[in-house]
Amino acid sequence: MLMPILQVQSEDMPEYGIVCGDPQRAERIAGFLQDVRELAFSREYRTFTGTYQGVRLAVTSHGVGSPGAAVCFEELIRSGVKTLIRVGTAGSYHAELPAGSLVVSTAAIRTDGLTRQLVPEGFPAVADSAVTQALEESALALKGGAVRKGITVTLDVFFNGVEEVPHAKYKAAGALGVEMEIAALYVIASLRGARAGAIVAMDGYADSDLAAEYDPHTDTVARAVEREIQAALDAVAKLAKADD
Numbered sequence: 001m002l003m004p005i006l007q008v009q010s011e012d013m014p015e016y017g018i019v020c021g022d023p024q025r026a027e028r029i030a031g032f033l034q035d036v037r038e039l040a041f042s043r044e045y046r047t048f049t050g051t052y053q054g055v056r057l058a059v060t061s062h063g064v065g066s067p068g069a070a071v072c073f074e075e076l077i078r079s080g081v082k083t084l085i086r087v088g089t090a091g092s093y094h095a096e097l098p099a100g101s102l103v104v105s106t107a108a109i110r111t112d113g114l115t116r117q118l119v120p121e122g123f124p125a126v127a128d129s130a131v132t133q134a135l136e137e138s139a140l141a142l143k144g145g146a147v148r149k150g151i152t153v154t155l156d157v158f159f160n161g162v163e164e165v166p167h168a169k170y171k172a173a174g175a176l177g178v179e180m181e182i183a184a185l186y187v188i189a190s191l192r193g194a195r196a197g198a199i200v201a202m203d204g205y206a207d208s209d210l211a212a213e214y215d216p217h218t219d220t221v222a223r224a225v226e227r228e229i230q231a232a233l234d235a236v237a238k239l240a241k242a243d244d
């Protein structure tokens with residue numbers, strides 16, 4: 001069956017999927033695979049399939065922000081993907097997690113508007129524990145910067161308006177950093193019976209003036225993204241072995 005927005009045929013889709021915001025990052029992830037096929041590039045959604053250590057998986061970009069990403073997650077699950085891992089970037093709250101560090105998200109604080117229209121307030125946006133463990137073990141096995149596991153914040157806003165984003169409160173409550181799609185991924189996975197996890201590369205400080213300081217294109221961030229891609233692929237291989 002043709003997925004109307006992703007423009008992929010469900011018959012072509014495997015059980016494992018990696019998702020990321022940027023279509024160029026999807027291509028980069030596909031570069032780690034064998035037998036790569038580009039299935040579609042529709043709007044911001046670019047989908048490849050390929051194999052890693054003998055495991056078939058899909059890689060799809062979901063763009064920036066929860067509503068557009070939600071469409072992607074829904075259609076991936078409808079087309080047969082059962083395990084989804086987001087490989088993203090995020091802003092850090094902690095000096096000991098500078099740009100180049102990796103965070104495995106165990107749960108997301110739902111400050112977004114999208115999940116409020118899907119589930120009641122209080123419904124948790126939580127990762128699958130097996131996916132989280134596989135991601136953490138795989139990331140720790142790689143050399144490079146810091147790796148931490150913990151709660152992340154999912155925001156809708158990127159550049160500030162006149163309203164204050166309560167970063168200090170989220171940080172005081174223990175959140176490690178901020179991005180824009182993980183809550184949608186975890187809630188949709190819960191609703192649709194899939195499992196999901198996420199790993200993000202820190203690209204600066206979330207509570208800085210992003211309009212002046214945001215730069216996700218440094219060598220430090222590129223190396224961290226490379227590391228998280230490797231960690232996500234190794235996690236898929238581990239999970240597939242355990243599923244066999």
Ligand SMILES: O=P(O)(O)O[C@H]1O[C@H](CO)[C@@H](O)[C@H]1O
Nearest residue numbers: 020021064065088089179180
């Ligand atoms: O690097 P990606 O996966 O896009 O993730 C982060 O980067 C984007 C903001 O520039 C948002 O999508 C945010 O979640």
Ligand SMILES: O=c1cc[nH]c(=O)[nH]1
Nearest residue numbers: 089090091179180206
């Ligand atoms: O949403 C995001 C993503 C990267 N960096 C940030 O500060 N915020």
